[in-house]
Amino acid sequence: MSAVEVALSPVHESAFGLYRSRSESIVIYVAVAGSVIPMYVLESGSVKSVKLKIEKNCKGLLSKKQKLVYGDKNVSKRSCFGTDGILLQPVIVNPNVKIPRVIWDMLSLVSDGLKKCKKPIRASEGMGGAYFMQHPSGNKYVGVFKPMDEEPMAVNNPQGLPLSKNGEGLKKGTKVGEGALREVAAYILDHPLSGPRGIKNELESGFAGVPPTVMVKCLSSEFNHPRGYDGGVENIKVGSLQMFVKNCGSCEDMGPRDFPVEEVHKITVFDIRTANADRHAGNILMNREEGRIALIPIDHGYCLPENFKDCTFDWLYWPQAREPYSPEVLDYINTLDAEQDIALLSSYGWDLSLECARTFRISTMLLKKGAAKGLSPFAIGQIMCRETVDKESMIEKIVQKAHDSIVKGMNEAVFLKTVSNIMDTELENICF
Known part of the structure; x- marks a missing residue:
């Protein structure tokens, strides 16, 4: 074998067992000019990283002149090495x-x-x-x-x-x-x-x-x-x-007139509940199923925020948002439990911060109270979203009133109860 032809032979699992270090490395055999050199490489290593390691350990074998063979295949020009090049x-x-x-x-x-x-x-x-x-x-x-x-x-x-x-x-x-x-x-x-x-x-x-x-x-x-x-x-x-979900574009590609009411309403429930700060028409995909339009919400990297300052719901301006929720949607809303959901997220490894958890509790509270009073998604959304950048929303004002009325040192449960009482009063007087 010439000096530039390097055969890579991984250790056979049946013969020696597959050695893996804590950094997920494996042993390969590098056959060079009649000699066999054992070498450790990362299981996730690319062809480039393997060639660079060979160059470092075998003088004269520049990476650009190496020819790597895995089994009977030349993998020198591939971006991944066998099945171990990508993790x-x-x-x-x-x-x-x-x-x-x-x-x-x-x-x-x-x-x-x-x-x-x-x-x-x-x-x-x-x-x-x-x-x-x-x-x-x-x-x-x-x-x-x-x-x-x-x-x-x-x-x-x-x-x-x-x-x-x-x-x-x-x-x-x-x-x-x-x-x-x-x-x-x-x-x-x-x-x-x-x-x-x-x-x-x-x-x-x-x-x-x-x-x-x-x-x-x-x-x-x-x-x-x-x-x-x-x-x-x-x-x-x-x-x-x-x-990746099959789609025929986003809601930016057409007006909302033909969107089914129930498709819009399901997204309004999610956005209100999670205080979504980035719901625009471009992150709602559309698909046609048997002639019917289905809406798919994506891009939720700005839901569950610590406050309500940037709540944004493009669907506020859609006619479907002014329709009342159906009995089926109301039943679903009634089953929602913020405490259960916070515990659920914790079980998956994400403990919400005090601020995020508070916002989530209050937004769920508003959704449930508003829906129970027969408010439309538009009416509830108006409570959460600012009319202008500098004008606080009604939900922000409710939270601030609760802050101003409680005694220093009171626990979170007392604070949330105060928010609930103020919210009840405000909802009695609401008119959209």
Whole structure:
């Protein structure tokens, strides 16, 4: 074998067992000029990183002159080495929480696509890094990956946005790097009609139709790596992976006149409940099913904020929002339980801050009280959203009144009870 032809032979599991260090390394054999040199490489390592390591350990073997052979295949020009060149794993904090089968299926397809070198494709729109993850066939998308470190104003944002000076995100009451958590939380909180998702209803769609979403860690040279990429552990990205949903565009592409009332209402329930700070027509996808329009809400990186300052609901201006909720929707709203949901998010590994939890409790309270009084989504949304940037919304004024009326040192339960009492009074006098 010539000095520039390097055969890579991984240790056979049946013969020696597969050695893995704590950093997930494996042993390969490098055959060079009649000698066999054992070498440890990362299981997630790329072809480039393997060649650089060979160059470092074998003098004279420049990476650009190496020819790597895996089995009987030349992999020198590939971006991934065998099936170990790309890493995709779900981030599981609590092993007792079961991941729905629909998510496992998505993970499997995305992983297979990466192993076949179907590269992630960066989305051209948006202010953060978002990547379409390809099907193994390469002819369609399976998911959308959003790395935490590429969010707007984050350290590796690919759009050239300035770094946040105080950690606050683009929307007031959010923090840079928490967008992925909120994306996953949106799916967890979007309960099916039958109740919080579990083994018996894991295949049911959520009430609002938030696509299945999970936190993952992933490795690819296609992500934004300003400090360079060598396929090492430091290049692994953590972020949200959301199932790609078939669609024919977003609600920006057509007027709302033909949207079914029930499709609009399901999104209003979700947005009010989570105090969504970024609901515009561009992050509601449309699909036609048997001639009927279905709406799919996406992009929930700014839901569950710490305050109500930036609540934004484009559907406020749609005629469907002025229609009253149906009995079915009212029944669903009646089942919502903020305390149960806060505990549910905690079981998945995200303990809401005191401020986020408070906002979530109050928004759920408003939704339930307003719906029970027969208020339309428009009426409830008007309470939550500011008329102008500098004019506080009614819900902000209610919260401030509660602050002003309680005695210092009173606990959260007393504060929320005070908010509830003031809210009852305000709702009695409301007229939209």
